[in-house]
Amino acid sequence: MALEIAERLGLAVWVKDLKAARSLGRFGNIHYVSKRLKYVFLYVDGKKANQLIYRIERMPFVTRVDRSLRRELATEFHKPMNTTSN
Template sequence: MFTDRSGLIVWISDLKAATKQLDRYGSVHFISKKLHYAAMYVHAAKLEDTIKQLQKLPFVKKVERSYRNELPTEYNSNMPDKTQFYPM
């Protein structure tokens, strides 16, 4: 039901062109007018092709990939519990 998505940060020089054309390549999540970047999601299967297409656009300065999907989100504690040493 859900498709695998990957995040991209697209650094842009023209905000007006970006708002009109970036929707073709994926879903645009946020566009920063102050810092001139767009955060967007694309299909993970088409990630490399989409990055190459985005870099060819005249208003795109740089495209960065988000590594959030590759970071571990489940943490375990190897430290012993110190609460037993302190009396209540």
């Protein structure tokens, strides 16, 4: 029995009202809420991401939704060659 891990996508949801932002928990897992900058970072199912983003954008208290760019970042780093000049 193999356990499959669901692909997750991080979303930064910019909101007008933080109280109303609590309702975003029904779309995914709320990871962080910034009171000062008024955004919520949540993780959603990667397979349903486009559908969920469309639904979230249509909510009256949401100003903008940004996808996480973590997948596009290089995660393999190479040690630089020792270039000491004498």
